[in-house]
Amino acid sequence: MDIFLQQIINGLVQGSIYALVALGYTMVYGIMGLINFAHGEVVMIGTLVTITVAGLLIKVGMPVALAGLAGLIAAILCCMALGWGLERIAYRPLRNAPRLTPLITAIGMSIVLQNLAMIIWGRNYLTFPPLLPKMDFEFAGANFTLVQVVIVLVSAATMGGLLFLVYRTKLGMAMRATSQNPAVASLMGVNINRVIAAAFVIGSALGAVAGVMVGTYYEIAHYQMGFMLGLKAFTAAVLGGIGNLAGAMLGGVLLGLIEALGAGYIGDLTGGFLGSHYQDIFAFVVLIVVLMFKPSGLFGEKTGDRA
Amino acid sequence: MLEVTGLHVAYGGIQAVRSITFHVKEGELVALIGANGAGKTSTLKAIARVIDAVGGDVHFCGEKISRLPPHDIIRKGIALVPEGRGVFPRLTVAENLAMGAFVRDDKAGIANDIEKMYAYFPRLKERETQLAGTLSGGEQQMLAIGRALMSRPKLLLLDEPSMGLAPIMVQKIFEVVRAVAAEGMTTLLIEQNAKLALEVSQRAYVMESGEVTLNGESAQLLNDPKVRAAYLGE
Numbered sequence: 001m002d003i004f005l006q007q008i009i010n011g012l013v014q015g016s017i018y019a020l021v022a023l024g025y026t027m028v029y030g031i032m033g034l035i036n037f038a039h040g041e042v043v044m045i046g047t048l049v050t051i052t053v054a055g056l057l058i059k060v061g062m063p064v065a066l067a068g069l070a071g072l073i074a075a076i077l078c079c080m081a082l083g084w085g086l087e088r089i090a091y092r093p094l095r096n097a098p099r100l101t102p103l104i105t106a107i108g109m110s111i112v113l114q115n116l117a118m119i120i121w122g123r124n125y126l127t128f129p130p131l132l133p134k135m136d137f138e139f140a141g142a143n144f145t146l147v148q149v150v151i152v153l154v155s156a157a158t159m160g161g162l163l164f165l166v167y168r169t170k171l172g173m174a175m176r177a178t179s180q181n182p183a184v185a186s187l188m189g190v191n192i193n194r195v196i197a198a199a200f201v202i203g204s205a206l207g208a209v210a211g212v213m214v215g216t217y218y219e220i221a222h223y224q225m226g227f228m229l230g231l232k233a234f235t236a237a238v239l240g241g242i243g244n245l246a247g248a249m250l251g252g253v254l255l256g257l258i259e260a261l262g263a264g265y266i267g268d269l270t271g272g273f274l275g276s277h278y279q280d281i282f283a284f285v286v287l288i289v290v291l292m293f294k295p296s297g298l299f300g301e302k303t304g305d306r307a
Numbered sequence: 308m309l310e311v312t313g314l315h316v317a318y319g320g321i322q323a324v325r326s327i328t329f330h331v332k333e334g335e336l337v338a339l340i341g342a343n344g345a346g347k348t349s350t351l352k353a354i355a356r357v358i359d360a361v362g363g364d365v366h367f368c369g370e371k372i373s374r375l376p377p378h379d380i381i382r383k384g385i386a387l388v389p390e391g392r393g394v395f396p397r398l399t400v401a402e403n404l405a406m407g408a409f410v411r412d413d414k415a416g417i418a419n420d421i422e423k424m425y426a427y428f429p430r431l432k433e434r435e436t437q438l439a440g441t442l443s444g445g446e447q448q449m450l451a452i453g454r455a456l457m458s459r460p461k462l463l464l465l466d467e468p469s470m471g472l473a474p475i476m477v478q479k480i481f482e483v484v485r486a487v488a489a490e491g492m493t494t495l496l497i498e499q500n501a502k503l504a505l506e507v508s509q510r511a512y513v514m515e516s517g518e519v520t521l522n523g524e525s526a527q528l529l530n531d532p533k534v535r536a537a538y539l540g541e
Contacts, residue, residue, distance in 0.1 A: 173402060173405065173406060174409065176395070176402075177395045177398060177406050180396055180397055181393055183389075183393070184393040185395075185406070186357075186377045187355060187380070187389065187393075188409045188458070189379075189382060189410035189458070191376075
C-alpha cells in the first residue's frame with residue numbers, strides 16, 4: 001500500500017510536468033496541424049537559462065527565492081522569444097508546403113537547438129541550483145517534498161491560467177475559431193499569422209515553466225534532456241487526443257501515473273528480471289497501444305460538424 | 308459603393324472568372340446569378356480576398372481593396388457569408404455571433420446586436436448555448452448571416468444562402484435578407500436559384516463561364532425569354 005500511494009504521488013508530480021509540456025504540442029497542433037518536435041528543446045533551453053541566470057544572481061548574493069524567480073522569468077521570456085522565432089523562421093515559410101516538410105523541419109530545428117545548447121552550455125551535466133528549501137512531509141506512509149508540492153500547484157495554476165485565456169478572452173476565442181476554420185476566422189478579421197505566433201509563444205512559456213520545474217525536481221540538466229521529455233509529452237498529448245487542451249492535461253497526468261506505477265511494480269511483476277530503470281518503456285507502450293486502438297486519443301473525437 | 312473592374316480569377320490554368328466588370332450602389336440589393344461553375348463564388352471570394360485575383364481591380368467606397376490582406380476586408384465594412392456557411396462547429400451559437408463582432412470593441416453595442424440577431428432568428432436564441440456543429444443546415448445558415456451582420460457591415464456578400472436547404476428554411480432566410488436590405492443594407496447576393504434571386508433583388512448580373520452575359524433590372528430579367536429558358540426552367 002505504501003508503495004502504491006508513494007508512486008501515485010510521484011506519478012502526479014511527473015505527470016503535471018508532462019501535462020505542461022504536452023500543452024505546447026497540442027496548442028500548435030490544434031491550430032496548424034503541425035507537430036513541433038523542437039518543443040522539447042524549448043523546455044531544455046528554459047532549464048539551462050534558469051541555471052545561468054539564477055546561478056549568477058545567487059553568486060552575486062541575491063536571496064535564493066528572488067534569484068529563482070528571476071531565473072523563471074528569464075526562462076519564460078527566452079522561451080517565448082524562441083517559440084516566436086521558430087515559427088517565424090522555420091515554419092511560416094512552409095505554411096503551404098506538404099505536411100511532411102514542416103515535420104522534418106521540426107526535427108531539424110530540434111537538432112539545431114540541441115547543438116546550439118551544447119555550444120553555449122557545454123556537453124556536461126549541469127547542477128541546477130536548489131531554489132526551494134528541502135522539506136519533507138509524510139502522509140499515510142508515503143513521503144513527499146516541498147518541491148513536489150510546489151510543482152503540482154504551479155502546474156495546476158498555470159493550466160488554470162491557460163484555460164482562462166483560451167475560454168474567456170478574445171484572443172482565446174480567436175484561437176479556437178482559427179483552429180476550427182482558419183479561412184473563415186480571417187474573414188472575421190482575425191490575423192491568422194498572429195494567432196499562430198501566439199500559440200507558439202504561449203506554448204513555449206508553458207514549456208519554460210515546465211523546464212524550471214524539471215530542473216528543480218531532478219537538480220540536474222543537460223543539453224539532451226529535452227529529447228526524451230519531449231517525446232513523452234508528445235505521447236501524453238496523443239494519449240489525451242492531440243489538439244485538445246483538456247486531453248493534454250489528462251494525458252500528461254495519466255502518463256505520469258502509468259510510468260510511476262509501472263516502475264514501482266515492474267520488479268515484482270517480472271520477479272526482479274526487469275528493474276525500475278525500465279520505466280521509459282511504459283510511455284512508448286502507451287503510445288503504441290493508443291495509436292493501434294484509439295489513434296484519436298481519449299478526447300480526440302470529432303464532434304458533429306454536420307451540414 | 309462597390310466597383311469591380313476587369314476582375315480575373317484563375318486556378319492553375321483554369322480560368323474561373325474572365326475579366327468581369329460590375330458595380331453595386333449604396334442601398335441596393337444586387338444579384339449575381341448563373342449556373343454552377345459560372346464563376347460566381349470565385350468572384351465573391353476574390354472581392355473578400357479569400358483568394359487572389361490574377362488581374363483587375365476592386366474598389367470599395369472609392370478605395371482600392373484588391374491588395375489588402377483578408378483580415379482587413381471586414382474592417383473596411385465588407386462581410387461575407389461564405390458558401391457552405393462556415394460556422395465554427397465547436398463554438399456555441401453565442402460565441403459564433405461574438406466572433407462576427409471580432410473587429411468591434413463596444414461591448415454594450417455588441418450585446419445589443421446579438422439580441423437583434425436573435426430577434427431576426429428566434430431559433431438561434433433557443434440554441435444560444437449549443438455548439439454550432441449540432442445545428443441543422445438552415446440554422447447554420449441563419450447563424451452565418453447573423454454572424455456577418457454582427458460586424459455592422461456596409462456591404463453584405465451572400466454566397467448561395469439557399470444551398471441545400473428545405474424550401475421552408477429558404478423562405479425564412481430570404482425573409483430576413485429582404486428585411487435587412489429594406490433597412491438599407493447594401494447586399495450582393497449570389498444564387499443558383501435564379502427566380503428567388505431575381506424576386507428579391509433590384510438589379511442582377513447573369514454570369515456564364517466566367518463572364519457577365521446579361522444585366523439589368525431584375526424585374527425585366529425575370530421576363531426575359533432567354534433568362535426564362537436558361538435559368539427558370541421554361
